[in-house]
Amino acid sequence: MENLSVPFDRRVWQESKALRDAGWDVHVICPQGTKQDREPYAEIDGVKIHRYPLKAATGGPRGYLFEYSAAVWHTFRLARKIGPVDVVHACNPPDLLFLVARWLKRGGAKFIFDQHDLVPELYLSRFNRGEDFLYRAVCRLEKSTYATADVVISTNESYRQVALKRGGMDPDKVFVVRSAPAVERFHEVPEEEELRKGKPHLLCYLGVMGPQDGVDYALRALAKIRDELGRTDWHAVFMGGGDTFDQMVALSRTLGLDDLVEFTGRVSDADLLRYLSAADVCLAPDPLNPLNDVSTMNKIMEYMAMSKPIVSFDLVEARVSADEAAVYAAANDESEFAKLVVKLLDDPAERKRMGQLGRERVAGPLSWENSRRALLSAYAAALA
Missing domain, CATH: 3.40.50.2000 (Glycogen Phosphorylase B;)
Known part of the structure; x- marks a missing residue:
């Protein structure tokens, strides 16, 4: 390889x-x-x-x-x-x-x-x-x-x-x-409140940061949550590295998200479990393009293994993987993506239901x- x-x-x-x-x-x-x-x-x-x-x-x-x-x-x-x-x-x-x-x-x-x-x-x-x-x-x-x-x-x-x-x-x-994912590798650990940086909610992204991975879409959606929806009751963590890592850090600064967004780079398995255990909503911002529409995203599978609800754009294989463990914004619509994140933050019962469905899928048919x-x-x- x-x-x-x-x-x-x-x-x-x-x-x-x-x-x-x-x-x-x-x-x-x-x-x-x-x-x-x-x-x-x-x-x-x-x-x-x-x-x-x-x-x-x-x-x-x-x-x-x-x-x-x-x-x-x-x-x-x-x-x-x-x-x-x-x-x-x-x-x-x-x-x-x-x-x-x-x-x-x-x-x-x-x-x-x-x-x-x-x-x-x-x-x-x-x-x-x-x-x-x-x-x-x-x-x-x-x-x-x-x-x-x-x-x-x-x-x-x-x-x-x-x-x-x-x-x-x-x-x-x-x-x-x-x-x-090997489900035995993914298990929740005690939540660490300090990971939320004093905010009620934690949002997480896990994965590669390349031109086609949509981290820029996620950052613009987060800016809309703050600017258009008036919500700053969250902290977001982006785990992973890639070709566009430095560009994404720069874009976060340009959007004025420094006090709300954290980039960790690649993390250990232990830190991955820490962050995902504390997460309220996980982000799968891969935009619609010829590749993403038909590709299985590892991040979605790993979010499901951790019993976490997901916000994704509406892609063919994203629906095959997550089914009801995710909610789907119209392709590349950052405003709708932002609204769905906020909707889940305000509905803990739905987050729990979606997380349980996801875990059952990766432990069963997938x-x-x-x-x-x-x-x-x-x-x-x-x-x-």
Whole structure:
């Protein structure tokens, strides 16, 4: 994988441990992280992790070309070091790791493509450049990845349909393995009033901060809660980092939210539980765009695991995940988003009902146990 380090990427870490438990010898090749995940090699819980140095892209598409070229070279280098494998399991973005898979397939390996993102839609949503030369190039890379894959793992049914229709995959070779939190990791801890900074209510955002993640929509909605709805009885915490972290901090200052909004950066598991346990409402401000509408948001699943009510924009897969555990503002309507936050703040009984429904969903039909079984079925299909 290229997008995150392991075990920080929860989906890949859960998959790795599930395969380990099923008797596989699991190696992970990924970039180095920024804190405790910087070691070039580590063995954690029986999973062997090989990490390479990688500088994040800057300067638009050209920066990604340099980042991805370095990632593919390092992945080749480490794959050669590991030696022959039975299955190569590659996650995107980028849709370039099929190059490594092709080389490993020459030694008899099977290739499972774990499609975390629809890269053509990601390109359109992130860069807003239209269907230009680079868009056509990423479409060709996606097509090559599908053509190389023996089996495709999709994160939801929307992605599965893309694999069938755009990728031309055999339906028997495409499996839905939803990203689902391990519910035992998420549990409420005693509330700490000081996290609210003297306010009656706490709002929380958890996740990556990139151009398509909507933190700017959330900040503008919070400004409307203050300016248009006259409410300052809340404190908001934004947990996570990403390409636009500094820009979002600057936007918060521009909107005059310094006394109401706090940015923590990436947090430990313990701090995540502290903040989410104290939260009254959780924010999922991902705007409607070609990618977000059909993507499963990890933040929504984790809010549900913590029994928290959610305010989201009205996206297809957000409704599939949260159902009645969330309320939905019209796409990209910051004023309606603000009103729904206030409505939930004023209705503690509804917040409790929604939180209970969410927890039941991630512990039942959307549980990781169901995803684990689908993952092992995908491996059986690849080997067959």
